Amino acid sequence: MELNDEERAMQRGDRGAAVKEAIDFQLEVGRFFGARRFVPISNAHMMGDIEVMGDAGLSRLRQMAEAGTRCAVDITTNARCIDFAHATALQQVEDEVEKERRIITHLRQMNVITADTCINYQTLYQPHLGEHVAWGDTGTVIYANSVFGARTNFEGGPSALASAITGRTPEYGFHLDDVRRGNFTVELDVDPSDLADWGAIGRLVGEPHQSYYAVPVFSGPGGTPLRRTPTSDELKHLGASLASYGSHAMFHMVGVTPEAPTVQAALGGNAPADRMRITRADIDRVYAGYDVKDGRCNLVVFSAPQLSLFELKRLSELLDGRTVAQGSKLFVTTSNAMKRTATELGYIDRIEAAGGIVLEGVCFYILQDLTPMKQRMGWSSLVTNSAKLVNTITAHRFNTILRRTEDCIETALTGVVR
């Protein structure tokens, strides 16, 4: 890779051992992908919690913090695995809770902003067209690339942290023009009317095109713009689902995303490798494909990604004056900031009065000790309006069922899934 004077100084160790270690790691990743050079970044977003890092990651982080490592670029943290206010009620193991506190301490020592949210793109930072950033998780990446026209690859925790330490990232993948061009088309001959519909579309498109380099171009019938422009939350659920099922990092949507004024412009000269058309019947088949077993379900989750203020408002309206079924649990996860605002507005009170549990700063599928929690609580089927959650939680052996938001509420109130 071509290095400038500053990067050579970093590599020599002139900027300290921690910076050298970070850039050496980035160079190895860059060489793997044939990157020609680094690009400066203006913002980073990292995953860092005990559930995914384990003792080895905590130990590495402690060494870095003790060595005086400091991030040079603003970097925020993704959702974590423990909401300290609920850890005891959820019987999360005390040792792990303590380790999570230590992770937060070490990250702050290194100048990391522990905001603990996977909806940073809605609440914290909105990069502009062409801006290079280094983000993870995948939902944040696909939103940044697609909706803002910013440029980032999937950056795992250590990689996003290294980017913030050196202030740059290797130029490969979605930092490059040709990788960002669409390479197959999807005509939406349907008016999606629920967040779960958008997630179902993400599954229909992502699952058969599983590749980081697959970039779908969405339009209405015949390449026209969609009949109704989607909201930020709808694009959030579409993107999170595409990233999960397809490992996609970017999509275009004609008339909506900034690099897609037309289908042809979004394709940028690529001949589409596939042309999909999605109808209401296709989406209905997704819902029909889940096995509801004996129809009983005592777990409903709204999470993945964390809920926006608007989603919290809607849930509070749907739950107003009603009660979650005896023996059932209804979980909602959101960011710290959204929970505070929603509390002031009375939304959280309404959800909690109905029996809902609102967790902040976490995401459900990464909760520490989830498998033992599942066994203890007698959970088997999980109903959610998040297509991403349906896919990401499977290692814990849940029977996951995607349903529209109002149907999820119905299950929470009755304990029955249809």
Place this chain on the structure above:
Amino acid sequence: MSAVPRQPLVVITVDRAAGPVVEGEAVVSTEGFSPRYDLDRWTGVISKPGHRLEGTSIRDKILFFPTAKGGIAAGWAFHDIKGKGIAPRAFVFGVTNPVMVQGAIFAGIAITEGWTPDALSEIRTGDLVRVDPGRRVVELLERASDR
């Protein structure tokens, strides 16, 4: 087990590679992989219900996957499973994503992407294989049936 022959039976060229030279037993999957969606990261066993490798341990294996699923988790998770002593020796992907690469490099686990000829038709579970990232090759050393 018989002695390993010097000449590989099949040589597969990979497009990109990083990490140490390793040998081990192949586990070949026709389904993609994510350490978060598919793996019990406390036992090293593929735990997703219905995954084509459900019940298989990845410890010390050379894993062949056509694609990567998801996911940001691999960035830390590969380092974590290495620390727990349940990591594979190498990942051989048809198409991967950057986090698998970042995670494998961070953990010191060999990783490759792209293959000619198609590794899924050349290598079978149980075969003894060598991954040499420096030479960008994956070599079949011994068939499972001959071991």
